[in-house]
Amino acid sequence: MLSVQKNVSLKKLNTLNFESTAEYFCSVSSKKELSEALTWAQEKNLPIIVLGKGSNVLIAADMQGLVVHIAIMGIELFSQNEENLVVSVGAGEDWHQLVLKTLKMGWFGLENLSLIPGSVGAAPIQNIGAYGIELSDRFDSLEVVDKTTGQYKKMSIEDCQFGYRDSLFKRPGQDKYIIVSVNLRLSLKPNISIEYPALKNSLMRLHTQLQMKHGQSFEECLTPKMISDIVCSIRRSKLPDPLNIPNIGSFFKNPIVTSENLLSLRKLYPDIVSYNFCDENMKISAGYLIEKAGWKGYEKDGVGVDHRQALVLVNLGGNAEDILSLAHEIQTSIFEKFSIQLEIEPRIYR
Ligand SMILES: Cc1cc2nc3c(=O)[nH]c(=O)nc-3n(C[C@H](O)[C@H](O)[C@H](O)COP(=O)(O)OP(=O)(O)OC[C@H]3O[C@@H](n4cnc5c(N)ncnc54)[C@H](O)[C@@H]3O)c2cc1C
Structure with missing residues (x-):
């Protein structure tokens, strides 16, 4: 049965751990409960805000209306x-x-x-x-x-x-x-995809340890479980765990530029990290740009840029406005240095 609570803290429901209060809150575990929640909010003329695990939201204000946490399993x-x-x-x-x-x-x-x-x-x-x-x-x-x-x-x-x-x-x-x-x-058949450079490099290091049968290629030796384990270990070595250091992963999207733009940037920054995108366009690593502009490890007002992955902004005891103002400072600095506008990835509620 639907249970709606009033004035609920969302601190534990966003991985940046920012304090915010939901005017009304409910968790729904079935379509029936979800429909009841919609009717409940409609009758009171309240807006509905949906929340999953809060790992891609920046909550910078109290939430007016009904926050619906989706817990439909199966x-x-x-x-x-x-x-x-x-x-x-x-x-x-x-x-x-x-x-x-x-x-x-x-x-x-x-x-x-x-x-x-x-x-x-x-x-x-x-x-x-x-x-x-x-x-x-x-x-x-x-x-x-x-x-x-x-x-x-x-x-x-x-x-x-x-x-x-x-x-x-x-x-x-x-x-x-x-x-x-x-x-x-x-x-039902393994169909392994290992073209991504960071993944390929880690796998190549495994090459010598794998017991390859006669005539078997390196790719044929790999299992999806091995790929999953390697992805987990790369991620654990590169990204801060939100349970220890509150964050929402990549704060900015990787910018897309034309191949021509990338060529001009490469003349100034030969080590610039880029990935194929589509048509004539390339994706540039936003983490590279932020690191190159000197932000990696920066801390101010209880927020900062992670010391291992410059694309991740972290909460070290500050608040949502502090992290937004740091994000804007970074955007300005990247635009001045590279003429590239970084776009914020998570959904911002303010
Ligand atoms: C350490 C870390 C690493 C990350 N790495 C990656 C990565 O490699 N790649 C990547 O793509 N993302 C990454 N993310 C971002 C995040 O994990 C994803 O965006 C994830 O899908 C967010 O899920 P959530 O349930 O936490 O969504 P929430 O943060 O709760 O919600 C995000 C948005 O989706 C909406 N929403 C949530 N559930 C529903 C629903 N059922 N119906 C309609 N709208 C809904 C919300 O209203 C909100 O606007 C990372 C985040 C962290 C903290």
């Missing part, structure tokens, strides 16, 4: 043929636990996305991605409820309009949709 096999399967997952499931469970079942494809914090329902919002794979590469469809009408509907990959850390759900007015479940298309 992992079910939806369909299967000889090679592939579709698994239907409740929006409240933990993303990394899902990755581990699918690997255990022999359902492959999510290994590169290991250890990304957050809920399954939030994964399509910014089309989570890491180590050369994005959610959209494994996506089949999802189910949403429209919070303005209370109607449920299925959406296809085309409907979701996925892009780099982007989807329909991030466009103005489209946060009217609440995701209740996500269907992922996985493989």
